[in-house]
Amino acid sequence: GGPASLSRFRGALVAAVLGDCVGGEFEGAEEVPMESVLQHLNSLDDETKGNGILEYSDDTAMARCVVQSLLTRTGFDEQDMARRFAKEYSASPGRGYGNGVIQVLKKLSSPQLTDVYQPARDQFNGRGSFGNGGAMRAAPFALSFPDLADVKRFAHLGAMLTHSCSLGYNGAVLQALAVHLSLQGALDLPQQFISRLITEMEEVEANEETRNDARILQEAEKPFCERLHRVRDLMDKSKVSIEEVISELGNGIAALHSVPTAIFCVLHCLEPRDCLPGSFGGVERTIAYSLALGGDTDTIACMAAAIAGAHYGIEAIPQSWIKCCEGAEDADMDAGRLHKLYHQLSQSG
Numbered sequence: 001g002g003p004a005s006l007s008r009f010r011g012a013l014v015a016a017v018l019g020d021c022v023g024g025e026f027e028g029a030e031e032v033p034m035e036s037v038l039q040h041l042n043s044l045d046d047e048t049k050g051n052g053i054l055e056y057s058d059d060t061a062m063a064r065c066v067v068q069s070l071l072t073r074t075g076f077d078e079q080d081m082a083r084r085f086a087k088e089y090s091a092s093p094g095r096g097y098g099n100g101v102i103q104v105l106k107k108l109s110s111p112q113l114t115d116v117y118q119p120a121r122d123q124f125n126g127r128g129s130f131g132n133g134g135a136m137r138a139a140p141f142a143l144s145f146p147d148l149a150d151v152k153r154f155a156h157l158g159a160m161l162t163h164s165c166s167l168g169y170n171g172a173v174l175q176a177l178a179v180h181l182s183l184q185g186a187l188d189l190p191q192q193f194i195s196r197l198i199t200e201m202e203e204v205e206a207n208e209e210t211r212n213d214a215r216i217l218q219e220a221e222k223p224f225c226e227r228l229h230r231v232r233d234l235m236d237k238s239k240v241s242i243e244e245v246i247s248e249l250g251n252g253i254a255a256l257h258s259v260p261t262a263i264f265c266v267l268h269c270l271e272p273r274d275c276l277p278g279s280f281g282g283v284e285r286t287i288a289y290s291l292a293l294g295g296d297t298d299t300i301a302c303m304a305a306a307i308a309g310a311h312y313g314i315e316a317i318p319q320s321w322i323k324c325c326e327g328a329e330d331a332d333m334d335a336g337r338l339h340k341l342y343h344q345l346s347q348s349g
């Protein structure tokens with residue numbers, strides 16, 4: 001489809017759910033042989049095996065809250081979004097939430113709470129969380145707001161409800177920017193895509209909070225920009241090993257060690273790869289490759305798949321995968337609603 005087509009919206013939101021559901025199998029595993037990944041993915045096609053339904057985790061649970069809030073409020077409403085996070089957590093606390101964020105979600109359900117951003121600020125001795133929990137649910141911001149400045153602003157604020165460290169919320173901004181650009185067709189020119197992300201993040205990271213957090217955590221002055229340069233260097237190499245990707249970009253639970261990694265997975269899988277079946281389309285390649293990195297597989301696959309899905313569209317997603325992932329059909333319906341909101345906002349803006 002063309003820029004911002006319905007197929008791209010559906011592709012992005014559905015693929016994100018698949019990445020989460022399918023990636024859950026290997027979350028936290030240190031080494032994941034590609035053979036195990038392909039075995040797991042092949043079993044999705046085999047209905048007789050009766051794999052049952054793969055459940056989604058906190059990644060999708062929170063993204064669904066973001067979607068419902070943006071749709072119901074026709075835009076960003078921090079009170080409403082915070083309430084939905086809290087309600088979702090108390091209804092299904094067993095979705096695999098990060099250890100720290102649970103405290104925030106409990107505090108957010110208190111009726112006495114006046115500032116919904118305060119619980120997040122109290123995390124980790126007042127420094128805030130740098131986990132990837134803000135980034136894992138950032139795609140819906142790109143699918144709601146046509147204007148780039150709005151995508152950045154609301155992805156930032158949406159992440160701040162749980163992640164007040166710049167290394168957390170800037171990861172959410174980067175993930176939303178990547179989905180935004182992919183939706184416009186920017187992955188047709190991968191070199192320009194990565195350059196564009198670097199240019200945008202130069203601006204996003206040009207402030208006191210980012211410099212402070214980076215200094216305290218002993219990172220480069222503009223941590224995400226530095227990582228995106230590493231992504232570009234890896235893109236330029238003719239051969240890249242899994243070990244190299246992990247050591248250069250990471251596969252961990254910090255946004256800094258997972259959002260640039262997810263972006264690399266998408267870029268690396270734009271073309272067929274020897275290690276992946278020739279029958280795989282782009283979304284399948286991206287998810288398979290993300291899982292083979294090990295570590296925070298559900299989240300890296302979820303974020304990479306959202307970006308890839310916005311590029312390839314819904315046609316690139318196997319029906320059999322949709323059928324065995326909890327919440328995939330819902331995501332498809334919601335994508336249609338977000339597509340409407342997006343085009344409604346682009347006419348009024």
Ligand code: R7I
Pocket residue numbers: 057058059096097098099100101102124127128129130131132133134136165253254296298299
């Ligand atoms: O970021 P968050 O929502 O976790 C998301 C991850 C995804 O992989 C999900 O799939 C789920 O498995 O969890 O939750 P947080 O608790 O805010 O952050 C995750 C973890 O990062 C924390 O439990 C800490 O171990 C670590 N972390 C920090 N550690 C030290 N200092 C995050 N921020 C800090 C910090 O400032």
Ligand code: MG
Pocket residue numbers: 057058059095096298299
């Ligand atoms: Mg999860």
Ligand code: MG
Pocket residue numbers: 027296297298299300
């Ligand atoms: Mg995870």
